[in-house]
Amino acid sequence: MALIDQAEESRRRRIRNGRLADIFFRWMTWGFTALVLVMLGGVIVVLVQGAAPALKLFGFDFLITAKWNPVTDEYGALVPLVGTLATSAVAMLVGVPASFAVAFFLTELCPYKLRTPLSTAVELLAAVPSIIYGIWGLFVAAPFFQTTIEPALAAWLGPIPLIGQLFSGVPIGIGVLLAGLILGLMILPFMTAVMRDVFETVPAVLRESAYGLGATRWEVVWKVVLPYCRTGVVGAVMLGLGRALGETMAVTFVIGNAHRLPKSLFDPATTISAALANEFTEAVSDTYTSALIALGLVLFLLTFIVLAAGRRLLLRAEVAKTGGGK
């Protein structure tokens, strides 16, 4: 009898501990989630508070003024904003097709033996610190760009009527083009890794049926694989874009830090993160500091809008897939 009581007692204790563990676990997860939300709220509050003096002083014109004068304390966000958008656009134009191509190669064309080493090599690119990209860009790529690539681009593409304007100007190596290319190189591993993983989730039966019906490799990827993993690919692109918008150290080295609107891809410019990195520790007047925090707020809002647009795209894709049907 005593033995059965002991067993009963230990069973009850296990159940009680289990319930306690459950409650503790639930509070802990709630707590960490709440902490993340509180931190996000804190960041927004600090940004708005810090930016308020500058925004009150300059008003909405802050977003469309191209001035940046620490002597007379007049500031405008247009130049850093345009620089951020321009370098991210170049990074996307270069990075998305490249990462798509690499992911395509790794899932379709690559010999099986080489798949793992090549995938690892691409992922190692992500492990390179961003400042190394910046140093490599300034010391290795910039002179090469100034002497070889930019004059060649100016010669071939300069005379073309509309886009020629983008490739004219004095080649100095560093500038929007080099910064965009380095950014593209930096976001390539992330996008490739996600795209490759997503391509591999396509059921083999779908691919094989397409091949069986006589589709070429290109048709299989473009018409079968991509539509299937549309959401994942868009997610990868959004991830890359978010990284490109906020990247600081690599861009600071090669963008040229010039507070003037770039008229061509060869011109130097500045981005919001590069401006903050260069000037924040030394902004001596209150207006200057507030203007820099306002720049940070602009970047925060920009990234938020981009991510929200990405999510909206994904939502519509989901609805189209499940609701509308094909």
Add this chain to the structure above:
Amino acid sequence: MLKSFGKLGRASFFALSALVLTTAAEASDISGAGATFPYPVYAKWAEAYKAKTGIGMNYQSIGSGGGIKQINAKTVDFGASDKPLTAAELTKGDLIQFPTVMGGVVPVVNLAGIKPGEIKLTGSVLANIYLGKITKWNAPEIAAINKGVKLPDTAIAVVHRSDGSGTTFNFTYYLNAVEPAWAAVGVNTAVEWPVGLGGKGNEGVAAMIGQTQGSIGYVEYAYALQNHLTYTDMQNKDGKFVKPSYEAFQAAAANADWAKAPGFYLILANQPGATSWPMTAATFILLHKTQDKPENGKAVLKFFNWAYADGDKLAKDLDYVPMPDNVVKLVEDSWKQVVDASGKPVY
């Protein structure tokens, strides 16, 4: 369960004691931040001082603007700036300032086949290059003062500082003194440059000049020498073209009347003298008058006392001009203003 708790307890005890022991050893290091202009000589002084006394001096070369901001925020023991603060600013921040060394800002170029000192520039030409009015190397204004030098038909890539810089302050002060049109841009640690690329710190400008052909920039002389950059000769106030050198900086510094300058506010740009370098500048240390941590204030003053007494040769090796003895006396007298909370001088 009890056993593993015991192990955890023992492990954390050892970790804590290790932490306490390591932090105790570094309590006496002094920290400073600011100008990149004197960084080479401060680094050499810190090395020698540590070898002699075992006390380290941790200096962050973040630019004069950063130095002023950090000393006002009291995150460092002393700030360093090539832009001297006015008497009003010193009173407002409860700071004293004193000069440590003088050096020269030199224009540097990257032109194929041109050696250091082969090209001459005047203040007016330099200002017009930085205003964007002179855009090519073979422009008539440059060719007129450089007869016999083969100047290429390429665009000038102008490089300036992207951060808040006392070197920029001294450079723009000089350009403002020699070229009336510069008033549109102004004089400050950061200005709205009409043309050009920005490099971070003297180091960043030196790197960009080295990497970009056809470029021109301004750096402190030690950076030009250490990075093997091509410096130019400049025309001084007396109309003579001089090479940058220790003697040229010293000639400019000889004109300085430190006794008459309140708070040692003195700018050495465009000084008279046949051999003077026109862009000479002094660099200053900023220290709080009322020290929250008197031991730190005392340690800082001891370091600079050593530097004035024994650091002259190290400064001269890097082509910085040390302060003359009569000025050192004035400076050390001014240190009596540095007091602790009760009003007693710390040094």
